[in-house]
Amino acid sequence: MGNVLVYAETKNGHLPKSTLIAIQAGKEAAGKLGGDVLVAVLGAGLESAAQEAAGYGAAKVLAVDNPALANYLADAYAAALEQLVSRNEVSLLLATSTAQGKDMLPRVAARLNVGMASDIVGVNDDGTFQRPMYAGNAIATVSLDGAVQVVSVRGTAFDAAHPGDQSPVEQADISLEAADQQMRFVVFNEIKSDRPTLADASIVISGGRGLKSGENFKEYLEPLVDAMGAAMGASRAAVDAGFVPNDLQVGQTGKVVAPELYFAVGISGAIQHLAGMKDSKVIVSINKDPEAPIFNVSDYGLVADLFQAVPELTEEIKKLKAE
Numbered sequence: 298m299g300n301v302l303v304y305a306e307t308k309n310g311h312l313p314k315s316t317l318i319a320i321q322a323g324k325e326a327a328g329k330l331g332g333d334v335l336v337a338v339l340g341a342g343l344e345s346a347a348q349e350a351a352g353y354g355a356a357k358v359l360a361v362d363n364p365a366l367a368n369y370l371a372d373a374y375a376a377a378l379e380q381l382v383s384r385n386e387v388s389l390l391l392a393t394s395t396a397q398g399k400d401m402l403p404r405v406a407a408r409l410n411v412g413m414a415s416d417i418v419g420v421n422d423d424g425t426f427q428r429p430m431y432a433g434n435a436i437a438t439v440s441l442d443g444a445v446q447v448v449s450v451r452g453t454a455f456d457a458a459h460p461g462d463q464s465p466v467e468q469a470d471i472s473l474e475a476a477d478q479q480m481r482f483v484v485f486n487e488i489k490s491d492r493p494t495l496a497d498a499s500i501v502i503s504g505g506r507g508l509k510s511g512e513n514f515k516e517y518l519e520p521l522v523d524a525m526g527a528a529m530g531a532s533r534a535a536v537d538a539g540f541v542p543n544d545l546q547v548g549q550t551g552k553v554v555a556p557e558l559y560f561a562v563g564i565s566g567a568i569q570h571l572a573g574m575k576d577s578k579v580i581v582s583i584n585k586d587p588e589a590p591i592f593n594v595s596d597y598g599l600v601a602d603l604f605q606a607v608p609e610l611t612e613e614i615k616k617l618k619a620e
């Protein structure tokens with residue numbers, strides 16, 4: 298078995314939790330399959346991110362510092378990773394299934410002319426992978442042919458890596474052809490919020506169609522979200538109705554989350570919603586319909602009108618916090 302190369306996505310010069318999850322998955326894969334864990338950091342002016350990546354016990358950090366990589370561009374990043382794979386005896390390349398991971402890894406696999414498994418949730422001792430199918434109702438065992446295997450990792454399936462021994466940082470050169478640089482970075486319109494992101498939050502409070510309007514999200518759900526220091530999520534029905542923006546959508550075609558505590562407020566519990574939250578540690582649901590399927594996956598269920606229950610709960614939480 299060759300080495301395991303982990304792509305370390307950076308955000309504002311730091312490693313987000315999703316990257317620490319990829320590093321942990323890489324360590325677990327190398328523990329089962331053999332080989333060293335190498336961590337690739339790409340960008341321009343990378344010193345602090347590379348040093349941060351060096352704190353997690355990998356065999357080596359490969360830092361590709363190149364002005365053409367100052368901003369994420371799928372083709373240039375894929376070309377750089379392909380070169381790192383080819384030069385470092387890599388047999389497994391992995392990254393977390395973030396927007397970047399989903400955008401880039403298939404391109405690297407195509408360049409290497411190998412197959413790819415997306416959203417894996419486990420690595421088996423025999424080198425096969427586990428990945429969910431049918432909205433998480435079945436787990437498939439997948440094997441990949443080819444000298445190099447490319448996989449994206451479901452962010453909720455692995456813990457974040459803990460700091461470990463210091464790794465050496467090696468500057469790695471790559472060359473980019475004109476064809477790799479056809480994409481141009483224009484602007485990144487970041488959605489700014491004081492709340493934690495869905496991926497990072499330990500508490501997520503999601504609202505559904507039961508809230509009935511965007512104004513009600515603001516009036517009823519947001520005070521609860523803020524009182525609990527939570528991230529706000531939503532069902533697809535709430536997003537499609539225009540109550541909240543689509544980056545809040547949790548589910549099969551939205552974000553997959555597994556926080557310590559998940560609140561489903563006015564959400565029926567359709568299979569596609571469950572696919573994005575059923576691995577949460579504790580699930581609390583508020584719904585006026587006692588037959589709502591969300592109660593089947595809930596640890597605590599409150600059959601109540603949310604417009605009465607949510608403000609009461611918010612007040613109680615504020616009182617507890619003030620004590």
Ligand SMILES: Cc1cc2nc3c(=O)[nH]c(=O)nc-3n(C[C@H](O)[C@H](O)[C@H](O)COP(=O)(O)OP(=O)(O)OC[C@H]3O[C@@H](n4cnc5c(N)ncnc54)[C@H](O)[C@@H]3O)c2cc1C
Binds near residue numbers: 548550
């Ligand atoms: C291919 C595909 C992909 C999809 N992907 C996703 C996805 O990623 N995420 C997702 O969420 N959905 C997804 N869906 C949609 C999914 O099937 C459901 O339509 C959606 O989840 C329903 O959202 P909801 O629970 O908010 O609405 P509803 O099913 O309409 O449920 C609203 C709930 O609110 C309750 N309610 C109403 N008023 C009150 C009140 N006053 N107090 C308390 N409770 C109240 C009702 O009893 C009901 O249970 C997908 C569907 C398809 C076909």
